[in-house]
Amino acid sequence: MPTGNILVADDDAAIRTVLNQALARAGYEVRTTGQAATLWTWAAQGLGDLIITDVVMPDGNAFDLLPRIKRVRPELPIIVMSAQNTFMTAIKASERGAYEYLPKPFDLKELVAIVGRALSRPRGEGARSHAAEPDDIPLIGRSPAMQDVYRALARLMPIDLTVMINGESGTGKELVARALHDYGKRKNGPFVAINMAAIPKDLIESELFGHEKGAFTGALTRSSGRFEQAEGGTLFLDEIGDMPMEAQTRLLRVLQQGEYTTVGGRTPIKTNVRIVAATNKDLRISIAQGLFREDLFFRLNVVPIRLPPLRERVEDIPDLARHFFGLVEKEGLPRKQIDSEAMDVMRRYRWPGNVRELENLVRRLAALYPQETITAPIVEAELQPATSNTGFAGNAGPERAETLSGSVERHLNQYFGGFGENIPPPGLYHRILREVEPPLIAAALAATRGNQIRAAELLGLNRNTLRKKIRELDMQVVRSPR
Ligand SMILES: Nc1ncnc2c1ncn2[C@@H]1O[C@H](COP(=O)(O)OP(=O)(O)OP(=O)(O)O)[C@@H](O)[C@H]1O
Numbered sequence: 001m002p003t004g005n006i007l008v009a010d011d012d013a014a015i016r017t018v019l020n021q022a023l024a025r026a027g028y029e030v031r032t033t034g035q036a037a038t039l040w041t042w043a044a045q046g047l048g049d050l051i052i053t054d055v056v057m058p059d060g061n062a063f064d065l066l067p068r069i070k071r072v073r074p075e076l077p078i079i080v081m082s083a084q085n086t087f088m089t090a091i092k093a094s095e096r097g098a099y100e101y102l103p104k105p106f107d108l109k110e111l112v113a114i115v116g117r118a119l120s121r122p123r124g125e126g127a128r129s130h131a132a133e134p135d136d137i138p139l140i141g142r143s144p145a146m147q148d149v150y151r152a153l154a155r156l157m158p159i160d161l162t163v164m165i166n167g168e169s170g171t172g173k174e175l176v177a178r179a180l181h182d183y184g185k186r187k188n189g190p191f192v193a194i195n196m197a198a199i200p201k202d203l204i205e206s207e208l209f210g211h212e213k214g215a216f217t218g219a220l221t222r223s224s225g226r227f228e229q230a231e232g233g234t235l236f237l238d239e240i241g242d243m244p245m246e247a248q249t250r251l252l253r254v255l256q257q258g259e260y261t262t263v264g265g266r267t268p269i270k271t272n273v274r275i276v277a278a279t280n281k282d283l284r285i286s287i288a289q290g291l292f293r294e295d296l297f298f299r300l301n302v303v304p305i306r307l308p309p310l311r312e313r314v315e316d317i318p319d320l321a322r323h324f325f326g327l328v329e330k331e332g333l334p335r336k337q338i339d340s341e342a343m344d345v346m347r348r349y350r351w352p353g354n355v356r357e358l359e360n361l362v363r364r365l366a367a368l369y370p371q372e373t374i375t376a377p378i379v380e381a382e383l384q385p386a387t388s389n390t391g392f393a394g395n396a397g398p399e400r401a402e403t404l405s406g407s408v409e410r411h412l413n414q415y416f417g418g419f420g421e422n423i424p425p426p427g428l429y430h431r432i433l434r435e436v437e438p439p440l441i442a443a444a445l446a447a448t449r450g451n452q453i454r455a456a457e458l459l460g461l462n463r464n465t466l467r468k469k470i471r472e473l474d475m476q477v478v479r480s481p482r
Helices: 013-025 036-044 063-071 087-095 108-121 144-156 173-182 201-209 244-259 284-290 294-301 314-330 340-348 353-368 374-384 399-417 428-447 452-460 462-473
Strands: 005-009 029-035 050-054 078-082 101-102 164-165 193-197 234-238 274-277 303-307
Touching: 005 013, 005 036, 013 029, 013 108, 029 036, 036 050, 036 063, 050 063, 050 108, 050 144, 063 078, 063 087, 078 087, 078 108, 087 101, 087 144, 101 108, 101 144, 144 173, 144 303, 164 173, 173 234, 173 274, 193 274, 193 399, 244 294, 284 294, 284 428, 314 340, 314 353, 340 374, 353 374, 353 462, 452 462
Parallel strands: 005 029, 005 050, 050 078, 078 101, 164 274, 164 303, 193 234, 234 274
Antiparallel strands: none
């Protein structure tokens, strides 16, 4: 039977009763109060082995109280519960030194388990208060799916582990990477982002590690790489699944040895960079196809965070839409209302481009429509892509084609964008087609579980042609049973 004395503070009497019963049943002694002041008195008197507290109480706010309690009782674990459920609540709880943050409503069993863990942890752990100025980072959404993300982020704030963010395009992977940096230990260092899909494959290594003068044709001067630029800070490796094999090998070595050499250089350079990687692919499939190194995957996937697609958290759509209307208003466009039928249309839509697509929709609505209230027919018309495919739930088929062409266009824009004011080197047509071929073949093989005959049919290629291409591209085909 566990033992310990628990102080519970919540202005809701029903919650006090429920917690009292559950914790007493688990073997703890419990004291409850609805007042922040009483909680403070108890804590200052040295009572209690653990605190469970609500944030907003009639006579004070737990976030103001936490640092005071931490000062006099640094070892006392404090669990914060809140119904506000925003990203900032989770972050503030972590910053003010909370042991754990629980969005309401929560599962009592989980709470009792957390209490058990907190009371059995070695002393000295968990007193992780660290000051930060909570500049509002706009991670919007209070859905249970996003709560899980916020809690993971809050736990990660004081730790410097490598993180792998997985999520469809436009789900907010870069935003999460920035939040990890801005609220983490390295917030005073640089945040450097590099998108593997936006850089020509043969330039990736020199982009990452820099190159010496004359390392290759066109290397007229020495150039620093992103690792050097990110020294002391965070390096965000976006679309890591698109990293070519040789660069993967080099990156793995850096992660293992903590040092690298520039392209064409010999002297090892020590590096102190926190890696946050992101992908919209299932890297396990890429590993099975021989396109991604398994050992690198394990090095990067230390803490995985999955960002749910928007269609799995439609309850976030109203908040997100309001947030984006607020943003466009700041840019000088008129603010609009969305009526409830229009909102229903948005909830039913599949959002293949996720939050980015919603943001773009809001921009179009603000810019193109004079009326103050946006109605269902307007949203339906705007969500109707040019190819007559609807993208609404239950209307699978052609939607995929639209998503694909949309995504190719986005990648091309990113690619061009990567050159800033300049244009890419000549030979673009064949280079792009060469880039498209391996992932297309890999996708066909994945879809047919490595069956080359069916993959050839799917692609509309002669099977010997496909075999030849697989050999030329040095692809490993893994056949998996049904
Ligand atoms: N939860 C969120 N709250 C507010 N804005 C968001 C949220 N998620 C995404 N966004 C916004 O949506 C856009 C796309 O987000 P972001 O670039 O982070 O997505 P991504 O997953 O990295 O996309 P890609 O894989 O295409 O690079 C950005 O403008 C971002 O600010």
